[in-house]
Amino acid sequence: MRNDRPPGRAPATARAAAAALLAVLMAALLTGAPPATGAARTGTDGSGSWSVRPAGTADRTAFVMDAAPGAVVKDAVRVGNLSDAPLSFQVYGSDAYNTPRDGALAYRQAGEAQTGLGSWLSLATNALVIPPGRAADIPFTLKVPADATPGSHVGGIVALNNAVEQAGGEAAGVEVGIQRAIAVRIQLSVEGPVTPGLAVRSVRVHHRPGGAPFAGARVTLTYTVVNTGNAALRPTVQPRVSGVFGLRHSAFADRTLPLLLPGQSADISADWPGAPGVDHLTASVRVSAPGLPATTAQSSRVAVSWPTLGVGAALLGLLAFALGRLRRRRSDETSRTGSVS
Incomplete structure (x- = not known):
């Protein structure tokens, strides 16, 4: 949805950098279904701002539907032009998914x-121009396949602004065209047995000690939350780390993840600066959702700081040397006392 337009004189490395930037921008700008009251984005080139929400009553911020396999559902989406100039849009139905990083x-x-x-959505139109300050309602039909699996199916209707913003320039050696899009979520529950499920996998404690003896370390806790059932859920995770030397048990804050779709997963990481340099760390991650039993996974590792251990070993060596000298001195004194007797 973004057009990479490097100048003809740009080197290959600049074109590669542009492609990488494009991927980042596409992931950033198509993340999440915006709420109805804040569903507007403003282009930096003055292309305007717009909103996308369900048509009809203002209290709907997303389409939430229940239907049987083979059913046909009809509704409408409203695209509003909040700017003072006409805006041109491409409007289409889209599958939703969770990004691997953080599950957005x-x-x-x-x-x-x-x-x-x-692919189940059919809109009355896929292209339109909206005058300034006006809105358009687009009817759509959602045809649920006869063999649709029970449970949650999530997608959205996306409004893509046809205006292209230019980023980069001579200093960067590359120009990038950016198109912005926003979406309204459609959450469909297909009739049938619902079997929600969550799992926590790949719990890991990564320990990076400081460079100075007895300096604090940085601990990164990583784990993966997986939706193993057929219902979309908003999991709450409670990460904890404990140690044998009195390490506090609440180093990481609880958090609620974005809506996690069936079969999707979220890779989560959290940093803890100021962790101990030497300890035996045990991490546990508890994940839960309303109406679902909680599940927990654990992992442990020995945290080692070589500068700290080196200084500790040197101190122990000095202590052993001092004790040895003391023993020899006492032994010599005992021998001299025995000789005098």
Whole structure:
């Protein structure tokens, strides 16, 4: 959804950098379904701002539907132009997914294959121009396949602003075109047995000691939360770290993750600066969701700071040397006393 337009004189490395920047921008700008009251983004080139929300009553911030396999659902989405100039849009249905990092909810781009709910959507129009300060309601039809699996299916309707912002320039040696898009979420529950499930996997404690003896270390806790069932959930995770030397048990804050879709996962990491340089660390991560039993996974490791151990070993060596000298002195005194007797 972003066009890489490097100048003809740009070197290959600049073009590669542009491609990398493009990937970052696409992930950042298509993340999450915005709420109805804040569903507007403003282009830095003055392309304007706009909103996308369900048509009708203002209290709907997303489409939440229940349907049987084979059912047909009709509704409408409202795209509003909040700027003082006409705006041109491409509007399309999209599959939702969780990004691997932190599990943020994102939507497939227009050029990507839509294999889930995005492919079930049919809009009355996919292109429109909205005058300034006006809004357009676009009817759509959602046809649930007869063989749709029970449980949650999540997607969205995306409004892509056709205006292209230019980023980069002569100093960077590359120009990048950016198109911005926002989406409104569609959460469909297909009738049938619902079996929610969560799991925690790959709990790891990464320990990076400081460079000076007895300096604090940095601990990074990483873990993966997996939705193993067929219902979309908002998991709450409670990470804890404990140690044998009185390390506090609440080094990391509890957190609620974004909506995690069936079969999707979220890789989570959290840093703890000022951790002990030497200890035996045990990490546990508890994950729960409303109406679902909590599950916990653990991992442990020995935390070692070589500068601290080196100084400790040197101190022990000095202590052993001093004790040895003291023993020899006492032995010599005892021998002289015995000789005098």
